[in-house]
Amino acid sequence: MVEDSPGIDDERLVEAAVPMVELTRITRRYGSVAPVEALRSVDLEVRTGEWVAIVGASGSGKSTLLNIVGCLDRQTSGTYRLAGVDVSTLNDRQRAGMRSHYLAFIFQSFHLMAHRSVLENVTLAEVYGRRPRTGRQGRAHAALSAVGLEGRTDFLPTRLSGGERQRVAIARALISGPKLLLCDEPTGNLDSATTQGILELLGGLHDKGLTIIMITHDITVADRAERRLRIADGKIAGDG
Amino acid sequence: MTTPAPSRRGPAEAGRSGMWARDLLTEAFAGLFGRPLRMALTVLGTVIGLAALVATLGLSRTAGNQIIGRFDELNATEITVLANPDPNGDPGPTIPWDAPQRLSRLNGVVAAGTLSEIDVGDDLVSASPMRDPRRRTDFKLAVEAASPELFTAIRAKLHSGRLPDRGHEQRGDHVAVLGPNAAEQLGITRLDGSTAIRIGDQVLTVIGILDEVARKHTLLSAVIIPEGAARSLFALQAPQSVVVETAVGATSLLSRQIPLALRPDKPDTLKISSPQPPQQLRAGVSRDLNVLFLMLGGVSLLVGAIGIANVTLVSVMERVGEIGLRRALGATRRHIAGQFLMESVTMGVLGGVLGASIGMLVVVAVAAYQSWTPVIDPFVPLLAPVIGGVTGLLAGLYPALRAAALQPVEALRSGT
Structure with a gap:
């Protein structure tokens, strides 16, 4: 399911095992008159293939951290390297390219397009980044099959349960072969039985070598990850 | 299925961002036809505007042609005979x-x-x-x-x-x-x-x-x-x-x-005249009518453009979440602007095609009712989709820029 991105030299990748995520003294400040520091000089290293859960209270800075790691937001100061690329120096277009080829997101509210079929929602992830159109449908079918939704390809998301919608979102995340999967409260809208199913799925992906960073309020969900970070007042308060 | 470990790379090796033209078209059409009722109502403004433009231009040509035809009919059937003074000075009557x-x-x-x-x-x-x-x-x-x-x-x-x-x-x-x-x-x-x-x-x-x-x-x-x-x-x-x-x-x-x-004896003593075709009058009548009706059509089109701009802007506001999602999937600001522009241009072209068809039907119907000959410049119906497209482009410019300016984080947060 996970594929190599174009332009990456496999030999070099294997020989130089640099971290997938490398944050150095990252600060994010909002506002200029009465500035609020959402992140305060955060240092973080996530190795390739790790599954990291970030827990913390509301407003602790975990979503801000995930947005910066996902190249959706820029830090005020500090350095961020994603897969060895210094993201801080990239322009808007290059950051979009990074999101397209390296990253995938799973959101609490699924973010599926209501008037597009399940298959179209999954292929949407291949629209950007100049991926070949040939074989796109096949790859989408394979991704849906991997999350157990092969019989739902023509359904509209409105006809699916919450768990099925999140599976569609996971299939959409997987089709482009990301290096890093970012999950923002992936089980926040699901019941406990469905939550277990989604965690099983994420565990399977981790076992296949996918790097996962997941933020959650739920300690039992965080316990499924191999590494837990606790964030409080914009700083990493615990790692283990 | 295994993920290779990354190496240190520079910006030049960052993943490419781009979009195939066919994908842009597919996404724009899906965005439009996913909400068919909204699209129909939005296109309606352009349809009315361009139908009015085509109909008014066609009717002006038809009416102008009818008026000019009347002038022509009178001129083509009139001869005036005047008595020339006799060159020999004969004062006798010239016209019997x-x-x-x-x-x-x-x-x-x-x-x-x-x-x-x-x-x-x-x-x-x-x-x-x-x-x-x-x-x-x-x-x-x-x-x-x-x-x-x-x-x-x-x-x-x-x-x-x-x-x-x-x-x-x-x-x-x-x-x-x-x-x-x-x-x-x-x-x-x-x-x-x-x-x-x-x-x-x-x-x-x-x-x-x-x-x-x-x-x-x-x-x-x-x-x-x-x-x-x-x-x-x-x-x-x-x-x-x-x-x-x-x-x-x-x-x-x-x-x-x-x-x-x-005057079989002195035919030269008579002067025959028939009025020349009133070319200037013909051009004047046609020009006056065209200016009047073009203004009416232009106002209608402006109303249509405002309609497209308004609905596209509302659409952008309603689709903030979608915009955020697309940005998260790798869309650049240019991709977002391009899609919304493509949608508004498509609506304009569609409105132009439908408007031209309806406008021509109106011209034919009015002409048939009045027993006139319908006359329409062939460029007008062909130009209508182009005008519609340009109108859609201009109308969609501001909403597209607004959509492109949205920050991905804000869009994802407010569009849940």
Whole structure:
């Protein structure tokens, strides 16, 4: 399911095992008159293939951290390297390219397009980044099959349960072969039985070598990850 | 299925961002047709605007063509014969009194009548038998002598009374017909059998008032008397002109036959004239109508453009979450702007095609109802989708820029 991105030299990748995520003294400040520091000089290293859960209270800075790691937001100061690329120096277009080829997101509210079929929602992830159109449908079918939704390809998301919608979102995340999967409260809208199913799925992906960073309020969900970070007042308060 | 470990790379090796044109089209169409009712309502504004533009341009051309056709019809069927002064100095009459009868025998002549301007010197025309020093009762009016057939040749319509006939002519009856402007000036609004006017010291009974004429519009302000009366009262020696209405296409041949029919001995003493086609008038009428209707169509189109801009802007606000998702999946600002622009351009083009079709149907329907020939510039319906597309482009510009300016984080947060 996970594929190599174009332009990456496999030999070099294997020989130089640099971290997938490398944050150095990252600060994010909002506002200029009465500035609020959402992140305060955060240092973080996530190795390739790790599954990291970030827990913390509301407003602790975990979503801000995930947005910066996902190249959706820029830090005020500090350095961020994603897969060895210094993201801080990239322009808007290059950051979009990074999101397209390296990253995938799973959101609490699924973010599926209501008037597009399940298959179209999954292929949407291949629209950007100049991926070949040939074989796109096949790859989408394979991704849906991997999350157990092969019989739902023509359904509209409105006809699916919450768990099925999140599976569609996971299939959409997987089709482009990301290096890093970012999950923002992936089980926040699901019941406990469905939550277990989604965690099983994420565990399977981790076992296949996918790097996962997941933020959650739920300690039992965080316990499924191999590494837990606790964030409080914009700083990493615990790692283990 | 395994994920390789990354190496340190520079910005040049960052993943490519891009989008195939076919994907852009697919996404734009999906965005539009995913909400068919909204698209239909949005397109409606452009459809109405361009239908109005095409219809008004077509109707202006059709109506203009109809008006010009009327002018052409009159011009193509009119010949005026004037008496040239005899080059040998012969003062004898040039146009014979029986000119109408002679010309009516020619094939292609519909009607022919003689018309002469009467020189009444300083004599004024009055409707009152008494001179009233408190108000003006005498007027300087043109006095014309006409044969009975002239009224047919100029397509005169009568407002009240009757027209003079051959009997009035032969008896030399002192009667007159007034043009509507002359009747109004003299204060004559109705005829009771004893209505009379004075020309100098000559009293004439008014037997009719004209309503309108298709030719010789100067007669609308004139007093017209039979030639018999003109001969006895004002010593008219001979007719000065002949007005001939011909069948369509007969003017050229009749222009050569008429001099021989009237003066076989001296055909050169007659001057034949037929009015030139009023090219300037034609262009003027067409231009005036086009300017008027183009303004109307332009206003309609502006309303349509505002409609597209408004709905596209609302659509952007409603699709903030979708925009955030697309940015998260790797869309650049340019991709987002491009998609919204493509959607608004598509709506414009669609509105142009539908508007042009409806506009042309309106032109044909109106023309059919009026029994006119529908005339439409072939470029107008072809240009309508282009105009629609440009309108959509301009209307979608601001909403597209707004969509592109949205920050991904904010869009994802507010669009959940």
